[in-house]
Amino acid sequence: MKRLSSSFFQSLCRYPSNQMLFPCACLQGCARGQLDMEGALTARDRVGIQDFVLLDAHTSETAFLDNLKKRFSENLIYTYIGTLLVSVNPYKELDIYSKKQMDIYMGVNFFELPPHIFALADNAYHTMLAEANNHFILISGESGAGKTEASKKILQYYAVSCPSTTLLDNVRDRMLLSNPVLEAFGNSKTLKNDNSSRFGKYMDIQFDIQGDAVGGHILGYLLEKSRVVHQNHGERNFHIFYQLVKGGEEDLLHQLGLESNCQHYSYLVQGECANVASINDKNDWKTVRNALSVIDFDERDIQDLLGVIASVLHLGNVQFEPDSKGYATLNNSAELLWVSTLLGVNVQVLQEGLTSRKIEAKTDEVLSPFTVDHAIYARDALAKAIYGRTFTWLVNKINDSMENKDSSRKTVIGLLDIYGFEVFYVNSFEQFCINYCNEKLQQLFIQLTLKSEQEEYEAENIGWEPVQFFNNKIICDLVEEKHRGIISVLDEECLRPGEATDLTFLERLEEKLDSHPHFVTHKLADKKTRKTLERGNFRLLHYAGEVTYCVVGFLSKNNDLLYRNIKDVMRQSKNTIVRECFASKESDGRRRPETVASQFKSSLLGLTDILMSKEPWYVRCLKSNESQQPGQFDDVLVRHQVKYLGLMEHLRVRRAGFAYRCRYDVFLQRYKPLCPATWPYWRGVAAEGVEVLVQHLGYLPDEYKMGRTKIFIRHPRTLFATEDAFEVCKHDLASRIQAQYKAYWQKGQFRRQKEAATKIETCWRGVQARKAKGRRQWAVKVIKKFIKGYMARGEAKTTDNSEYLAFVRQNYLNRLKDNLPKMVLDKTSWLTPPPVLMETSEILRQLHMRLMVRKYIRGITAQQKAQLQLKGITSVIFKGKKDSYPQSVSQPYVDTRISEQDINMKVLQMIRHEGIKYSIPIVKYDRNGFKARPRQLILTQTAAYVVDDAKIKQRVLYTTLKGVSVSTLSDGIIIFHIPSEDDKQKGDLIMQCDHLFEALTKLSVVANKQSAINVVQGSVKFQMKAGKEGIVEFSSGQESMVYKDKNGHLMVVSTRTRAR
Ligand SMILES: Nc1ncnc2c1ncn2[C@@H]1O[C@H](COP(=O)(O)OP(=O)(O)O)[C@@H](O)[C@H]1O
């Protein structure tokens, strides 16, 4: 969770020191989790803690330094003391200021991420928006500790993180670009810092109600003007001089009378280091030149501004010579000419102003000439004055360009980048002012911190435990108290008639402050201290330590004297900037101008007022080493800074009662997973939830207190334990939340798919329904037509019935095709045709029949044919006459029923020559007794033989065979009627044959006796012997039998066939 909602942000406590302490976390119960957990804890050992408030040994300076050092060695340059940010200058580029990093810190609470200048900037910004009040960020630290860098980072952060519009981008550009311009004019290379700010800067960034940066305002404090005319060895003048000389275009330099060589200018060479490796003056010139145009400087302004810079350089080269009386003279100075040209003043008047002063004597004005030294002093004073005032003008000009003229309500964040406490080998007036400034800020700082602490305790109804701290009011008073304070004494000395010197000033101090516990001089000191103090020095015991100041120069620097006549000259200047700068009230009146120290004092009072009305945020910058080397941590140096920046003091105040506090809702929100009663929701009052939670966690009664809106926790270890427990369960929670989310997402997905499916289904059903409807309509039409057609089917072909008829035809033909009779004999299964097809059907039927017949015939063998021919003959003779005929039709005929082998050899020999055509076993009935005798009937070409084994019993020549009788019934009786004229003849032959039809058909064919075969009904007479007749009676009965009846008839009973 990178970004918290703004409401969450707004609900943050003002002391959100409850940071996430370790970036890595763990999963409960799993091995990896255990490892991560250990990782987190060892990481804490390695990188220290992120908030000093949570330092167990919070009173130990060594523990404090250890923690700083640990973190520094891991490139963690930021550490909190509550909301105060301690920053240690790494002297190397760290990849922690990118846009990506800014995004990470945007809208995120302190405790979510490691300490960072962005976190502080972001918190100040959001608190300002939420509470609609003003804030300031005080950045302090000694020269080179990283104050200016920090303030730039904050500005950059706001430039990126605040909402933007074209108009606002304009304001933003100006705010950002005012920086290089101010740095060019107000910064220089010193021994401590290649880009040291030589002025204090307070910048208000104005935000409208939506949080847009809409304007800005800068206040400058005490520019170190002396640098214009003098630089220590190894230091430079202000950057702008070098930038102009080295980077200025040829034309421009020509116009300004300059040469592109720093060595030409005495104001640039005193430090003997015009070139610095870390500074690219040429490039910086381009940046500044470009920035000037962006921040509303027109060409005229720029020309005038550069005129001033160039005139200062020329002024520095103006040399004086003593005349015979020892007064300073200045002849034919080309440099002075350039000064007068560039400033637009009369060269004579200028020369006069530089070499003499006007003294008003009653009504007259008398010119008092200068000695050479005096002239040099006046020259330098003019250079300083011009530069100093131009710097003020520049700040005002920048303010004009950033000013928001809209009167709507705005809130501001002030950025105070001010010089830190300074201690040099020789400390002068400037150090005195700077250190005084730091005393004031320290006082304010302690006041605000204590005040807010106390207010918070009161608001939360928690007993206030008085905190021991160093109250530096006594030192502030020592410096600024009216009549008694050092500044008062200094001013008095400056204004006093008579010969006042730096030493008389010291004497006055000794008089006034002889018993002050924080003031020592050589004279006032005890023996031991005296050894460490020169006579011209005084020592102040600052809150941050002792500083010895050398009084030399105090008076003149405080006076910052510029003679009236030279001021008058400047007021005549044709250079607009110079004219504006000198056209102030001070020169009108007779009153002496305010001294520098007084001015500074009142500007600090103003600053204090400004700051007191705002909510404070602090950035304390520390130098890690003196040599500006990356990776070096100078313990002594850092310890010293920790001390004089009052960090331990601050920590003590912050830790006085309780190490940690947090609003109930915020605390509950973060730690509620640790207690089943509060997870996932606590429905009641947050305070009660917290109470339940801490009870569950086992907090002891004296370890915490419940305030009105916040819980106060006494020891860091309690919080650590809680935080560790939270680390453990965080990942478990994460996976649970993840699972919930996945489920939610999947459900959504499923729902969408389902909806889509339903939609598709609906559409598809619609399509189907429309199709079905179409089909139904079509079917109705077709059926209607069909019915109409059906009704008119008998009529002549019309449009109404033609289709129907076609259908009927087709349907019939189709059905017929599948149901054609398969056999010739099948006469019944021909489909009945519809009336329209009667004729066709008949033709087709005949055709089909012919086809079948043809097929049948083609398939018939010669044998079958012969058989059929025989069957045909049988049919002619018997069909419809004899009962057993139909059954016989399917019985195939055989060639013979007795093979030649089965015929007796003797018989065979006798009849073979006649050609045996057919033989069959029969039963022969005697003529008289009708005894049944088995015999063989053999048909030859000419006769039929009745054979009994080896004997031919009877031979019937076909020619003699009169007729053959059979009954209409199903018996197998055959009677051969043979003429009996001859006695030898035996009479008619009565036989019973199982294959009656076969035998008789063969006979009719062999003997051509077709017509001789009679089928008789009832009875038949037969010839027993010549003249004697017998009768055979046929009847049907239950059982077939043949017997002789009492009447002498042969009775043949046959079973009735089903057909009858
Ligand atoms: N956060 C930082 N990261 C890297 N270098 C820094 C940082 N802060 C300061 N520095 C280095 O230290 C130098 C001095 O910083 P600066 O802000 O000018 O000091 P101050 O304003 O306190 O005198 C810078 O020029 C830069 O080289």
Ligand SMILES: [Mg+2]
């Ligand atoms: Mg600076």
